[in-house]
Amino acid sequence: MYSIETDALTKRFRRVEAVRDLNLQVAEGSIYALMGPNGAGKTTLIKMLMNLLRPTSGLALMLGGASSQLRGERLEAIGYVSENQKMPDWMSVGEFLRYWRPFYPTWDRALEDRLATRFGLPRKQKLKHLSRGLRMKTSLVSILAYHPKLIVLDEPLSGLDPLVRDELMEGLLGLAGETTVLISSHDLAEIDSFASHVGYMDLGRLRLSEPMASVRERFRSVEIRSEKALVLPENLPAEWLQFSAQGTTAQWIETGFDSSRSLTRVREVFGTVQTKACAMTLREVFLTLAKANRPGETKVGAL
Numbered sequence: 001m002y003s004i005e006t007d008a009l010t011k012r013f014r015r016v017e018a019v020r021d022l023n024l025q026v027a028e029g030s031i032y033a034l035m036g037p038n039g040a041g042k043t044t045l046i047k048m049l050m051n052l053l054r055p056t057s058g059l060a061l062m063l064g065g066a067s068s069q070l071r072g073e074r075l076e077a078i079g080y081v082s083e084n085q086k087m088p089d090w091m092s093v094g095e096f097l098r099y100w101r102p103f104y105p106t107w108d109r110a111l112e113d114r115l116a117t118r119f120g121l122p123r124k125q126k127l128k129h130l131s132r133g134l135r136m137k138t139s140l141v142s143i144l145a146y147h148p149k150l151i152v153l154d155e156p157l158s159g160l161d162p163l164v165r166d167e168l169m170e171g172l173l174g175l176a177g178e179t180t181v182l183i184s185s186h187d188l189a190e191i192d193s194f195a196s197h198v199g200y201m202d203l204g205r206l207r208l209s210e211p212m213a214s215v216r217e218r219f220r221s222v223e224i225r226s227e228k229a230l231v232l233p234e235n236l237p238a239e240w241l242q243f244s245a246q247g248t249t250a251q252w253i254e255t256g257f258d259s260s261r262s263l264t265r266v267r268e269v270f271g272t273v274q275t276k277a278c279a280m281t282l283r284e285v286f287l288t289l290a291k292a293n294r295p296g297e298t299k300v301g302a303l
Helices: 042-049 072-076 093-103 109-119 132-144 162-173 188-194 212-218 259-270 282-292
Strands: 002-013 016-022 025-027 031-035 057-062 078-082 150-154 180-184 197-202 205-211 220-225 240-246 249-254 274-279
Touching: 002 042, 002 180, 016 042, 016 205, 025 180, 031 042, 031 188, 031 282, 042 057, 042 150, 042 180, 072 078, 078 132, 093 109, 093 132, 109 132, 132 162, 188 282, 197 212, 197 282, 205 212, 212 282, 220 259, 240 282, 259 274
Parallel strands: 031 180, 031 197, 078 150, 150 180
Antiparallel strands: 002 016, 002 025, 002 057, 197 205, 220 249, 220 274, 240 249
16 A cells, blocks of 8 residues: 555646656655755655645645545645745744644644653744744644654755754654655655665656665675776676776676675676675765766666
8 A cells, every 4th residue: 555656747847847757656654765966856746745736747646545635634644844834933832733733633632742842842932933943843743743644744854953853753753653754855864764765856757766675785885806907898787887997996886786696797797806795875875876867877767
C-alpha cells in the first residue's frame, strides 16, 4: 500500500517545466527523504501533493484519493509543515494550539502536553517573539498532536541549529510506525540517520527512488592499486562515475556495486590489483548524483 502516488505528474510555469512526468510511490509507514539541489522541483511537487498548486497534467494521490479532492477526513489525516509557512504572529503558543484542537477529532491533549514540555515551548509567549527553532517546534506539535496518518515536511530543518534539528527528529521518530513521513531537506546528515527510503530529484525529474538500504549497498567509493602502471581501457563501465587514474592507482564511484560481480569486473578490466570499496554517506551520494547530471556526464536516469 502507498500513502502517496503520482503518475506522470507535470507542472509548467509558462516555458519552465518545474516537474516533469514524475512517478513517485511512498510506501505506507515509511520515512521518505526527498533530496535534490535548489530548483530541482521538490517544493513544487509537495505543493501539488497538498493541493496548493494545480498540476498541468498527470495525477497525484494522497491516502488513496486524488490530491485535487483533498478535504474532510483525508485532510484531517495529513500533517503539513513548510519552511516558509506563515503563522498568526499575534497568537501565543498556547492560543495557537488551542485554536487547532477543535478541527481534529483525533487531537491528543496528553500528547500535545508531552511534546510541548519536551520541546520547551513557552505557551504564553507570542509566536512573533519566538526563534525560528521554537516556531518550527510549535508547528510540529500542532501536527503531531492529532496522530496524522501522513506527515509532509518541506525543508523543516533549514537554518536550525544541530540541537534543535535533533529534537525535531526525535519527535518524529517517536511516531515511527504510526505514520508515513515525506520530508524534503538539505540536512543530509540528519536524513541519513533516520530515513527508510530516499528519492533524488533534479531538473523536475525523479532520478532515483529506492530504500535507503539499497542505496547504501549499491553506491561505493572504489580504489585500486597495481604493482605496475595501469593500462586504461577505451570504454569504462557506465556504472563507474568520477573515474580518475594516475600511475598505479585509480579511483571511482560505482553506482551498482555487488561484491562478487564488481570485483570480477575490476579483474577483467585491470588484471590482478588490490581493491578497496568503501561505503558512502548520503551526502557523498548526493554530490555524486548532482555531478552526474551536469552536461557531458553520465545521467543518473541511465543508472
